[in-house]
Amino acid sequence: MSAGPGLEPLVDQMISVITNDGRNIVGILKGFDQATNIILDESHERVFSTKEGVQQIVLGLYIIRGDNISIIGELDEDLDAHIELSQVRGHPLKPVIH
Amino acid sequence: MLFFSYFKEIVGREVVVELKNDLAIRGTLRSVDQYLNIKLENTRVVDQDKYPHMLSVRNCFIRGSVVRYVQLPPDGVDVELLHDATRREARGG
Numbered sequence: 001m002s003a004g005p006g007l008e009p010l011v012d013q014m015i016s017v018i019t020n021d022g023r024n025i026v027g028i029l030k031g032f033d034q035a036t037n038i039i040l041d042e043s044h045e046r047v048f049s050t051k052e053g054v055q056q057i058v059l060g061l062y063i064i065r066g067d068n069i070s071i072i073g074e075l076d077e078d079l080d081a082h083i084e085l086s087q088v089r090g091h092p093l094k095p096v097i098h
Numbered sequence: 099m100l101f102f103s104y105f106k107e108i109v110g111r112e113v114v115v116e117l118k119n120d121l122a123i124r125g126t127l128r129s130v131d132q133y134l135n136i137k138l139e140n141t142r143v144v145d146q147d148k149y150p151h152m153l154s155v156r157n158c159f160i161r162g163s164v165v166r167y168v169q170l171p172p173d174g175v176d177v178e179l180l181h182d183a184t185r186r187e188a189r190g191g
């Protein structure tokens with residue numbers, strides 16, 4: 001049985017990670033392991049709120065522990081370029097409750 | 099192993115995965131692994147206006163540990179067959 005989450009095709013690509021505490025972190029996938037621990041380069045957090053547009057906070061190089069990851073999405077950069085984040089309103093995501 | 103095998107059978111079908119943070123994502127099942135981690139293609143968040151976090155994501159990996167439900171296609175499950183298989187597995191063989 002092949003081990004690992006099979007994220008090889010996403011290495012060096014922009015990904016969007018949703019963590020168990022409801023944060024959304026966008027960055028370039030540099031590495032991962034069988035526990036879904038990941039290394040993200042040039043990362044930033046996108047903070048969604050219902051009152052104002054999306055805030056972006058620069059984070060830099062990050063390691064996220066697999067335990068704390070809900071979703072790893074392949075960010076379509078064309079789609080992303082057409083979204084005016086300062087106009088986007090949204091509810092903050094709820095934390096994961098096991 | 100049983101549900102791993104089952105999910106492998108419905109690869110290519112459309113499912114809705116509901117997460118333990120109440121997010122629900124509709125997409126085509128692309129793959130599943132032994133942890134029941136799920137890969138979806140052509141994803142849409144069900145309540146996209148409320149949760150626009152994945153507007154520019156069309157393919158995603160969902161960690162098995164955060165999945166609450168997987169809504170299956172109506173004809174995607176042979177209930178009798180799955181019943182028998184779960185009972186066999188519960189008996190240990």
